[in-house]
Amino acid sequence: MSDLVADNVSMRFTTPTGQTVHALENLNFTLKQGELLSVLGPSGCGKTTLLNIVAGFLRPSEGIFRLGDKEIVGPGVDRGMVFQQGALFEWLTVAQNVDFGLRMRGEKSKDTAEKVEKWLDIVGLQGFGDVPTYQLSGGMQQRIALARCLINDPDVILMDEPLGALDALTREKMQSLVLKIWKETGKTIMIITHSVEEALLLGERLFVMAPRPGRLHKSYELPFAERGLKEDLRDIKNDPEFGQKREEILTMIWDMEEEIMGQVAGSDTA
């Protein structure tokens, strides 16, 4: 079992001006293998920081993250990441981007061609293999980034607002795709989003985070992801239970935002 375990994780940044920012404080959770977690929270509450720590790009100031029984100390192929902005290598073609990970591990590009075709097919970009990536739209680039991550077959998939740049239709297709991949591969997935609907739809579990210091505010277990595998996503959205959850979380986030505003206003007068 390779569960993802957060053990008292805190993260503090020191800004160049010497101030300390509590990006994360005392995070404790366990994500079982094969669980799909969506993370929601106001801007600046430490979501990306959390993901970066899991990916191994940052070391937490305190506490440890464990994947299985190994402490996470650096980046690795067992954890794939899809970035907020595609972070594609614009000097490479689509196919070269997609099989980058495979090539780095010694595979020849002629051997990877088949896999690349398959994954381009899955993300709906068949035949784009030889196109330079800079000629693609933002949404297309995001799908390439997805394929580039998934072709590597990581145990944990980390996604930082992967669908933010997509149009409504593609976004819905991609949401189904994420669910499909989750179901078929049984991978652990952590997905950050700004959209409450998306968080509800995709998250088997859902964390709502609060800012200053960044912390876990509330945790949900949700049925919608499981249902999304069988039903039409739009039907689920129209479900009264879905609507009620959505309102609840939206109110929660609104309150947090208001609190932040109040703090800022208060500090002005103080």
Add this chain to the structure above:
Amino acid sequence: MSGRSILVGLTVLVLIGLIIWTIIRGRYVARTERIDAVFGNPERALGGWYWIICGVSSVLLIWFYFSWDAARAYVPTAANEMCQVAKLEAAGNPIRSRFAIDERLDRSTTVLIRDRNQLDGLSNSVDKLDMSDTQRAEAKAIVSEMKSLMIGLASPSNFNSETAASVEDIASRLQNLNAQLEDPSYPGEPSADQIAKAESQPGWGEGSDEIPIAPASAAGYKFDAAAKEMSLIAKDFSRIRNTTPEFLTTVEDLENRIKAFEAETDGELKRTVSNMKKLLKRVDDGAIFPSSAMNAIDTGIRQIDATAIDQLGAFHWVDTFLMPGGKITAGSTNCTEQGSGRWLPKPSDTLATLWRLAKPSEGYKGFPLLWYEWRPIGKVTEMLIPDMVADLVPGKYPVPDDQGNLTPNLKSKTLAFATGDYNSFSVPVPMGHVWDSLVRVLLGLFFGIILGVPLGLFMGLSRFAKGYFDPLIELYRPVPPLAWAPLILTIFGIQDDGKIFLLFMVAFAIMVISARTGATGTSLSKIHAAHSLGATPWQILRNVIAPNSLPEILTGIRISIGVCWGTLVAAEMLAGTTGVGFVENVARKQSDYEIIWVTIILLGLLGLMFDLGMRWVIKRTIPWRGKG
């Protein structure tokens, strides 16, 4: 009319036609074309190739015009005729220079002011010097005597009648010459000798002398004859002195008094005495005249100048409009173009010179501009392969055996190969001034790139490298490369090695900085992505950081090329015996403007070629620049 003149004449017409046509076209397009872009949108500047033609044509036309190539093509006889006028002018110059013609004050006044000031200065210094009272009184008396003598010369009442008669004579001769200039029959039919000379001389710019000097037209004969007469008059004029017998006795008296004064002085006073003597000699010159005494001569010479222009007729307008920016002047043995006609060589001549220098048999200083030679392959391998390669081959160099014979082994054979010590076929190898410069730039650039880029990337990624190498580079980089040149050329030699090292230094600093900027500019998420895709640090460097820095590196190369060219040409001017800069420097010493321009054009073309090449490379290799 020579073929070259016809070609130039046609070209000028074509250029004028092109300019007119492109302007009309440009205006027409601007009026009829719909431009969607609002003002300020750079798209408004797109297109417009016809303006390029217009610009190029204008530049060429200006060149043809100000170098007097157009004048030479259309009025080939103009220079010869202007030369005759210049002779007349030159002959009259000794007279003219005495009057306020090219100056503001006439010479007599200038001399008067200058000498009086110097006498005042002398009088002041006498006050300050250490001497007995009687000595001081005598010195001051001498100076004030000289002053009154000098001022006396400028007074009309002292004007000597004999001098007045000479002035009168010169004036009437000038008037006579003026009348002759106006007389169509002057100076009569040219002699057979004159005609032969005129017909045998080459045209303007065709012979070794720039401008044919012998008169060859009716007006030419007239000016030539007038010039001869004028130089006789000028000679007599320069003999006129403004003196009187009384004046001469006073001068002699003063001379004796100064001598007497000198006898009792020593040390510092000697200087004052010698100044007194010098000033007395000047006063004795008789170069000071009453201000109106020579008015008649002044009027005469001005009249002749006006008549000369009159007699020049249409050629006067050729001079004014087709030969701008200078004029033709006559020396004692030849006539030359002055002004822009001199320092701006004619396009047709420049092209011909370039053509001549480009011929491998000709070249410059016995070395072609760009050609090839057959060299034994041994000479090439000697240059390319360092001798120490042989040291790396395992084994020992052979030693003589009992009979004193050497048996070559692999090691000695390698050495022979590296030193070019073997017989074999020859290969063509490029050579020449241009090639030498090119090779220097390319080699300097090459070493700068292969050493600078890795170090720059390293410095962008490692604290050690940044801290350790930064002071080194930042200490030498701000020094202008040419300030290094004397030192580097001394250490590494004035031929290729020193220059290549200098260029290496230039390119190295630029490449380090640009590669470093490129490396630090890699976006973090790309690095992160590569990490989580399983790339090793080396793979990330090669596959992410290096390509991501490519735009900066290529820009760095582009800048390096420019700076290297500049530095190289200057370094070649400093020292060495080959290269474009060397050619220009020698040409400069000989005031050979055509070759100077040829080198400028060569350098321009080479620079353009490099830049177009770099643009092409940039377009091919980094089309994604700025689109990440």
